[in-house]
Amino acid sequence: MHLLIPYAASPEEGCQATLPSLQLPHLQKLLTRLSPEPLDAGDAFSLSPPHERALAKALALPASDGLIPWAAQQAQQHPALTKLTGAWAFLTLCNWQAHMKEVTLRQLPMQDLPSTESDALLQAMQPFFAEDGLTLYPFEPGCWLVHGAALATLPTASPERIHGRDLTPWMPRGAQASGLMRLLSEMQMLLYTHPVNDAREARGALPVNAFWLHGTGVLPPGFGTPSAPEAPTLVNALRDAALCGDWSTWSRAWVALDAEHGHALLQAHKRGEAITLSLCGERHAQTWHSQPQSLMQKVNGFLRPQPIQNMLKQL
Structure with missing residues (x-):
């Protein structure tokens, strides 16, 4: 337990x-x-x-910072994707808000995003990702699975790390992130004029104006066997x-x-x-x-127990 x-x-x-x-x-x-x-x-x-x-x-998953393969684990459990090996990521649609000195998230994941709107955005964005060897697969409304070799060694920040924070320090870095940043810019331009966002704004919903990539990485060999x-x-x-x-x-x-x-x-x-x-x-x-x-550990635990509050302060 x-x-x-x-x-x-x-x-x-x-x-x-x-x-x-x-x-x-x-x-x-x-x-x-x-x-x-x-x-x-x-x-x-x-x-x-x-x-x-x-x-x-x-x-028993790899625990390298920013490369825990949560998306690959989920893809392995998806009946239509189990035969696709290699690197995966989650792509979560979101709304960014630009301020004078920072950019923050207003919604992640997006609220009031039905599957019809999510699917329409996936179809519009898929050709751009395909040019970089990435394939999008629907997972949940507003959250998709992405498959492609470029995701194997691209560290990404967990969505919980960016909650209420300036996004700049958490953006992917290095040469391997350049393609992703270009894609992000292209998608922001596409989303700005997409009919889905026209419909969302007409009913008072926030527009989808960006995405966050996370859960990147590759499953280790043999993961998911009965001995897991x-x-x-x-x-x-x-x-x-x-x-x-x-x-x-x-x-x-x-x-x-x-x-x-x-x-x-x-x-x-x-x-x-x-x-x-x-x-x-x-x-x-x-x-x-x-x-x-x-015996000494038992005696110390009984006579001099460390307050749990002190342990929590160190976390």
Whole structure:
């Protein structure tokens, strides 16, 4: 049983001020009985957030920054695409807003985008991507799969990294990104005059004026075989409040999460089940396992338990 918790903490001032009063009795007790792995250290500008890195490692996926092959994993599960090997990406349609000194996202993914509009945009954009050896496949309205060799080594930022931030530092870099940036400029011109956007603006919906590429990379050989590890339980109860900086709501969600999932994990440990816990913040991820502890570890855990609030501050 593996419990993976994204947005367990943040270096933001509001979160740090909330942590000292945060009471998580079940996970606090559990951590005194588990053994930690080495810290998975990143920084606030890592393209892949800590919870994505932790999930990738648990699934035996490559975890290189910006090259976790989430799109390739999804394509492998798509009946019509399973025979297509190689590199994949997600392309998510979105709305960018230009300010005096920065460009930010107003919507990602797009709201009120029916499949008919998504399909019409895919058909219009496909020929331009084909010129660069890239093929678009529908996945969800407003989110497509892209297949092509150029995506194998192109690091891209997770959409969660760009939420509420200036996009400039997160844009793909280097020579391998030049084709993508040209495509982006061409698509912005195409979208500006596309009938889909005329219809959207007529009904008061935001126009589609850009896209974000993410989840790039290639699956390792043999991925998805029957011996593949079981997926962790990903609990996203803290995500929305953390992304909005609403730390009082985040704190209440943490208490509820501990009461439900923390309690269940503690009971599983008491039954002798093998358990794993991953707490992921803005920069780092820390994972603990149930494994035999030395007498000294048990004594220290009982007499000098490290407050979970201190652990969370380090994430």
